[in-house]
Amino acid sequence: MLNYRFREGVHVDSGENAVVITSPYATRLNSIQQCLKIEDPSDSLMSLLHDLSAKGVNRAQFCINDDALSAIADQQELFDELEVFYAKGLLFVEISGCKGAAICLDPVKPLLNRKTVPIGDYRIRFSRFVHVQPRLDGLQITTPLAVATVLLKDQRLFPILMQLVSSCDRKTFQDALPDDLRGHHEDVVSLLLSSGVAGVCDGEGVVDIDKEAVDAGWTPEDLAFHCHTREQMIDVCRDQSLPKPVNQQRFSAKHQRIVLSTVALPEPSHIHHNLSFFQVVRERKTIRSFHEQPVTAGVLSDFLWYSMHIREEILCDPGLSRAYSGLLRPVASAGALHSIELYLCIHRCIGLQPGFYNYDSLNHSLGKLSDLGEPCLQMLDLAAASTCRAPQAASVSPGQGQRPDVLVVMAARYGRHASLHQHTGLSYALILKDVGSIYQQLYLVATALGLAPCGLSFGSSELFEQASGLSGRLECSVGEFMIGNPASTHGFDPGAAVVA
Numbered sequence: 001m002l003n004y005r006f007r008e009g010v011h012v013d014s015g016e017n018a019v020v021i022t023s024p025y026a027t028r029l030n031s032i033q034q035c036l037k038i039e040d041p042s043d044s045l046m047s048l049l050h051d052l053s054a055k056g057v058n059r060a061q062f063c064i065n066d067d068a069l070s071a072i073a074d075q076q077e078l079f080d081e082l083e084v085f086y087a088k089g090l091l092f093v094e095i096s097g098c099k100g101a102a103i104c105l106d107p108v109k110p111l112l113n114r115k116t117v118p119i120g121d122y123r124i125r126f127s128r129f130v131h132v133q134p135r136l137d138g139l140q141i142t143t144p145l146a147v148a149t150v151l152l153k154d155q156r157l158f159p160i161l162m163q164l165v166s167s168c169d170r171k172t173f174q175d176a177l178p179d180d181l182r183g184h185h186e187d188v189v190s191l192l193l194s195s196g197v198a199g200v201c202d203g204e205g206v207v208d209i210d211k212e213a214v215d216a217g218w219t220p221e222d223l224a225f226h227c228h229t230r231e232q233m234i235d236v237c238r239d240q241s242l243p244k245p246v247n248q249q250r251f252s253a254k255h256q257r258i259v260l261s262t263v264a265l266p267e268p269s270h271i272h273h274n275l276s277f278f279q280v281v282r283e284r285k286t287i288r289s290f291h292e293q294p295v296t297a298g299v300l301s302d303f304l305w306y307s308m309h310i311r312e313e314i315l316c317d318p319g320l321s322r323a324y325s326g327l328l329r330p331v332a333s334a335g336a337l338h339s340i341e342l343y344l345c346i347h348r349c350i351g352l353q354p355g356f357y358n359y360d361s362l363n364h365s366l367g368k369l370s371d372l373g374e375p376c377l378q379m380l381d382l383a384a385a386s387t388c389r390a391p392q393a394a395s396v397s398p399g400q401g402q403r404p405d406v407l408v409v410m411a412a413r414y415g416r417h418a419s420l421h422q423h424t425g426l427s428y429a430l431i432l433k434d435v436g437s438i439y440q441q442l443y444l445v446a447t448a449l450g451l452a453p454c455g456l457s458f459g460s461s462e463l464f465e466q467a468s469g470l471s472g473r474l475e476c477s478v479g480e481f482m483i484g485n486p487a488s489t490h491g492f493d494p495g496a497a498v499v500a
């Protein structure tokens with residue numbers, strides 16, 4: 001038996017001459033739920049809407065028999081409406097056997113395309129991006145690209161999971177179904193294909209729905225992250241399962257760490273600014289080989305000041321209930337949240353002791369957290385090792401990556417982003433965008449100061465946790481950048497650097 005009913009979050013409001021069906025879908029930016037308005041609904045449509053909101057409607061009700069022509073026309077109109085509801089992701093579909101509900105389709109997007117069983121011989125299998133989650137009422141199957149989740153409620157259907165892991169032909173699939181559901185074989189296949197968790201295989205066993213993602217080399221993790229953070233329409237019912245809201249007060253804009261000692265930085269100077277902005281942009285490049293003459297505290301001070309110092313604390317979205325404090329810095333940050341802090345592994349710097357420091361961007365000073373211990377040395381070595389893997393590492397031969405004078409580690413306070421973006425689901429995506437913004441700022445400022453800059457792809461949150469003594473859930477490292485003085489081949493004049 002195949003049954004339709006409105007999915008969770010669908011509401012029907014009937015007015016005098018029209019009925020409005022509110023869907024559970026809204027855009028991420030604007031939480032107004034999409035609606036469907038039907039003018040002058042017939043009595044039979046009203047009764048259909050009532051049934052769909054209550055006990056559900058059996059598909060058999062719509063099988064056209066040899067009634068009078070007018071009755072057939074009426075049935076057809078209802079059938080067409082049902083298809084509209086289905087396509088708009090409003091209908092929960094349930095196939096039942098002798099043990100009750102067996103397999104269900106629960107839409108998550110307002111864009112369903114009913115797929116029927118392919119004609120002739122076919123092979124079907126799960127998308128390779130599928131994941132299965134146990135729930136109290138069964139196993140939930142979904143993929144980032146699917147338009148609906150599938151719920152296996154009847155345990156006798158669990159063996160089809162194994163069948164659909166590899167490509168499975170009609171007969172094998174049919175045989176895997178319990179006797180009472182075998183007659184519904186076509187409905188079950190249609191439900192799996194329509195949801196997007198399974199597809200029809202090509203000769204190489206790749207399912208049609210995966211082809212482009214597989215050809216482009218998408219990993220399941222990246223595809224899930226991308227779909228989750230870039231889809232415009234969201235299911236507002238999903239929000240109800242969010243963890244408890246994050247307390248904004250706990251993640252203030254200005255962040256101060258407990259430190260062993262505070263080290264003042266020289267006043268930021270203006271003497272390095274002899275390149276115009278456009279020259280800086282033209283000359284910006286990655287330099288991976290460093291001069292034996294270390295950087296000075298003065299240049300490091302300028303580097304930090306022109307990249308990250310706090311200019312001002314501001315109130316964002318004043319007047320709205322979500323008003324929060326933000327920061328202005330030379331670098332841009334989504335929502336002025338500036339949840340990223342800089343930590344420095346200072347290996348060599350004239351005027352500063354080697355050690356692990358936090359940049360206090362409010363007071364423009366360094367807070368010493370520890371000497372240059374084992375985790376810091378390992379972070380410096382990891383930086384040197386990842387230098388060699390760069391595509392344009394002509395300046396260093398493999399195996400000879402140098403430890404930078406200073407390794408800058410960017411660490412994000414996830415909670416600060418979550419305090420504003422938990423419901424949009426964009427926290428981590430925006431953190432990574434902020435990291436990109438900081439990379440470019442560090443590149444440009446380093447270039448203007450005549451430093452050798454190099455952004456890095458590889459970093460270790462474990463090493464950062466050990467060095468900082470902070471739980472990665474509170475502050476997690478999300479980017480690394482190294483600086484030193486450029487090797488002589490890049491026209492560096494050590495005499496000028498010491499004066500500066």
Ligand SMILES: Cc1cc2nc3c(=O)[nH]c(=O)nc-3n(C[C@H](O)[C@H](O)[C@H](O)COP(=O)(O)O)c2cc1C
Binds near residue numbers: 455
């Ligand atoms: C996000 C990011 C990650 C990078 N990762 C590395 C890296 O791990 N190792 C490295 O030597 N260079 C790295 N680079 C530098 C790039 O390889 C470099 O920008 C690219 O080769 C182009 O050269 P250019 O910066 O001189 O224009 C990175 C740059 C960015 C922006």
